Amino acid sequence: MKLSLLPLALGGLTIGITEFVMMGLLPDVARDLNVTIPEAGHLIAAYAIGVVVGAPLLVVAGRNMPPKKMLTILALMLTVFNALSIIAPGYDLLLASRFLSGLPHGAFFGVGAVVASRLADKGKEAQSIAIMFTGLTIANVVGVPLGTWIGHHLNWRYTFVIIAVIGLITAISMAMYMPALDQQKNAPMRQQMAFFSKFKAWLIMFITAIGFGGLFCWISYIAPLLTEVSGFSAENVPYIMMLAGVGMVAGNFIGARLADRYSPAKTLLILLIFMSATLTAVYFFSGNQYTSLILVFFTPCVAFTLIAPINMLAIQTAVGAEMIASAALQAAFNIGNALGAYFGGLPLEYGYGYTSPEIVGIVMALVGAGATLLFIKTTPASELAPSAEKPLMMH
CATH class of the missing domain: 1.20.1250.20 (MFS general substrate transporter like domains)
Structure with a gap:
């Protein structure tokens, strides 16, 4: 480093x-x-x-x-x-x-x-x-x-x-x-703020908030999932959460290598689909403690692979307004945090089990994947190149 x-x-x-x-x-x-x-x-x-x-x-x-x-x-x-x-x-x-x-x-x-x-x-x-x-x-x-x-x-x-x-x-x-x-020689503020008048800018924010929000459907209610479904004692939950943190570390670096080697947008599409698959596995297999531990590592690992690609996508899309776009992306991540916790909690309020938030998370991840596909379809192929082949045009 x-x-x-x-x-x-x-x-x-x-x-x-x-x-x-x-x-x-x-x-x-x-x-x-x-x-x-x-x-x-x-x-x-x-x-x-x-x-x-x-x-x-x-x-x-x-x-x-x-x-x-x-x-x-x-x-x-x-x-x-x-x-x-x-x-x-x-x-x-x-x-x-x-x-x-x-x-x-x-x-x-x-x-x-x-x-x-x-x-x-x-x-x-x-x-x-x-x-x-x-x-x-x-x-x-x-x-x-x-x-x-x-x-x-x-x-x-x-x-x-x-x-x-x-x-x-x-x-x-x-x-x-x-x-x-x-x-950096920044573009005039009016020109920078014009980034938010672009459809693709809001599409990136939507992908971030909805797609990444699927993770928070799971992690917001992981404690009762582990104790009531997987059968772990409450005293073990903090240690199990450390395993989730290790998964985040691994996913962060895996996503970075993928985003440098492949198109960030296409990488996002595949990862969001994969994320929906991991949440599906959580829904069906959390009743087994060994499987549950594997998923506690694997689920945040997959989710955190999204971070580098979505950041690269925002920076490459917002020529002349990179910092504003990247900062707005962090706001979208936190909106995803709130949306995931809220929507994931709705089935619990109606009396469904502690695996029910994963159903919401699956839907959010797939909606994010759909929005990413729309981004890809509406973007010229030359603009979808990986960072290794496409220079960052920062002013």
Whole structure:
């Protein structure tokens, strides 16, 4: 790994722990602040809203900054806003802190994806982007379980101390190792925002939100699936989730290699179909513990292969507006998170079993595949080439 990519990976680690650890800390936070679990759940929603709001706004606000300065500021924002959670005296300030912590998420990944592709060797742009997202996947293997353990056995506020420290290390490493890339000659803002007037732009966002949302139909309700269907004890769930994190790490790199070698759009189509197949397997075979463990690894592995191809597709499609498009993509990922959790929960509310969310996930993945096929059919073959054959035309 190039040392210049280390700050991006550390930023991904910070964001990954920040985003996902609250799911494991909910009971501890609710008990400490004397609120209900559903009220504590709003802390997760507040973060997601922050991502959706902050992704385009911060990229637009920092459009004239050199990338290194922009990323350093975003890393410092992650540090400061997470530090607010340490000292939040009550629920309201913690809710505000979670919203603020979400603001730099999309912008960091959006700017970082473009920077990573600029730092990459020819034909390895997607692999370079994947290194940044490695931090996000490692967070699910180590950071989130560790943060959850600290919250359970010590104090949930200590978890945010760790997040703030990693955020500060990210900012310092950014100053030390990130090269001072020339500021790109951006197209006028009106021209950049014109990206969102394109049908293909919204098609990419739709593919991301709906297709990737299929994963969250599964992972949002994985705990009761493992305990009630697979028969694992509740004490084993955190360790099993580490296996899911390993699957995410593997899928992240597999997807990057596929996107560099093959057309990102065609890779997406195949992977979304494959994702629907894995969710089908979850529906039918989760009753067996050995099969269930295999699927806990395999399902997020397949889902996270989508990340690099969809990022490359957004960057290649948005010539002159790469950072805005990439940041908006992060907002779409979080919309997919919310949609998957909501739609996946509907059959549960009507009394169906804990494998029923997978039916919704299968449909979402197939709809995403259909939208990807539409993208392919409406795009000239020359624009569907893999990054190894197609230069990134960044201005």
